[in-house]
Amino acid sequence: MTPADRLRELAIRHAAFAWLDRERAAGKETFTQLDTSGLTLAGESMRLMPTQQGIWKPGPLAAALSFRTVYRPEGIDRPYDDAVGQDGFYRYKMRGDDPNHFENRALREAMVERLPLIWWIGVQGGGYSALYPIFLIDEERADLQFVVDVDAVPQPDITWPSIELELDPSYRQQLTKRRLHQRPFRAAVLRAYRTSCAVCSFRHSDLLDAAHIQEDGAGGRPVVTNGLTLCKMHHAAYDRRILGITPDYEIRINDDVLREVDGPMLRHGIQEFHGQRLMVLPARRTERPDRVLLEQRFQAFLDAS
Numbered sequence: 001m002t003p004a005d006r007l008r009e010l011a012i013r014h015a016a017f018a019w020l021d022r023e024r025a026a027g028k029e030t031f032t033q034l035d036t037s038g039l040t041l042a043g044e045s046m047r048l049m050p051t052q053q054g055i056w057k058p059g060p061l062a063a064a065l066s067f068r069t070v071y072r073p074e075g076i077d078r079p080y081d082d083a084v085g086q087d088g089f090y091r092y093k094m095r096g097d098d099p100n101h102f103e104n105r106a107l108r109e110a111m112v113e114r115l116p117l118i119w120w121i122g123v124q125g126g127g128y129s130a131l132y133p134i135f136l137i138d139e140e141r142a143d144l145q146f147v148v149d150v151d152a153v154p155q156p157d158i159t160w161p162s163i164e165l166e167l168d169p170s171y172r173q174q175l176t177k178r179r180l181h182q183r184p185f186r187a188a189v190l191r192a193y194r195t196s197c198a199v200c201s202f203r204h205s206d207l208l209d210a211a212h213i214q215e216d217g218a219g220g221r222p223v224v225t226n227g228l229t230l231c232k233m234h235h236a237a238y239d240r241r242i243l244g245i246t247p248d249y250e251i252r253i254n255d256d257v258l259r260e261v262d263g264p265m266l267r268h269g270i271q272e273f274h275g276q277r278l279m280v281l282p283a284r285r286t287e288r289p290d291r292v293l294l295e296q297r298f299q300a301f302l303d304a305s
């Protein structure tokens with residue numbers, strides 16, 4: 001790919017992400033094929049989602065722009081089972097069993113050129129949520145899958161010139177190594193909770209954290225089932241044992257704090273959640289909080305009361 005081609009690829013992608021940012025800012029969370037068709041991006045007419053298959057390379061582009069994971073209710077075999085590997089990165093299954101199928105080649109091109117993509121994730125009730133910009137950082141041909149880095153999410157304000165930084169291989173390796181340890185925990189947890197606080201459903205991502213259930217220092221693993229998306233206040237309340245969560249996903253507030261009299265923030269922000277169930281849980285059962293870990297953590301809450 002020539003530098004000019006690459007710039008064009010980036011310009012179109014930038015326009016696609018800007019369009020998604022605007023839609024999301026207007027409150028749109030899930031998208032259909034129809035919603036994302038007939039757009040004009042950097043002067044090119046195109047759609048953002050594949051129609052039939054999982055991988056989408058629009059005509060004007062040399063590399064794939066997006067790929068898709070279809071929603072499957074629990075218990076139904078997923079044709080593309082996008083699992084998280086030991087290293088914490090997601091895997092995306094190639095199309096079919098030929099790594100050189102043209103759609104797989106289109107994904108590989110995006111990987112080699114380090115071009116950002118959109119990952120459409122099917123959600124319950126139809127439609128897809130958009131994960132972007134994401135990068136393919138490696139492939140495992142024997143297992144017919146790509147390694148996906150969702151670490152760049154959520155970063156709608158990504159500075160585009162930085163994409164142009166030519167990373168030398170040693171730096172890139174270092175970066176990858178560091179990420180292997182850091183893991184895309186935040187991105188995975190925020191995605192699972194649809195960017196909403198589990199307690200109060202607050203949705204401003206700047207004020208949301210991926211909280212550990214079993215704490216980092218106590219050997220808690222950075223996996224979705226050990227995570228909860230919590231707003232800053234509920235995260236702090238959870239860490240300070242002011243707020244507890246039972247293994248049945250019910251919220252408890254510390255007795256002393258329940259009796260406290262203060263202003264509306266304490267009343268509406270803390271006390272009124274006592275006895276309520278979590279407002280947001282991952283759609284996939286396999287991503288919901290581990291009840292054993294919740295139990296241990298809840299015991300610590302009770303001990304502190």
Ligand SMILES: [Zn+2]
Pocket residue numbers: 197198199200201202230231232233234
């Ligand atoms: Zn909250």
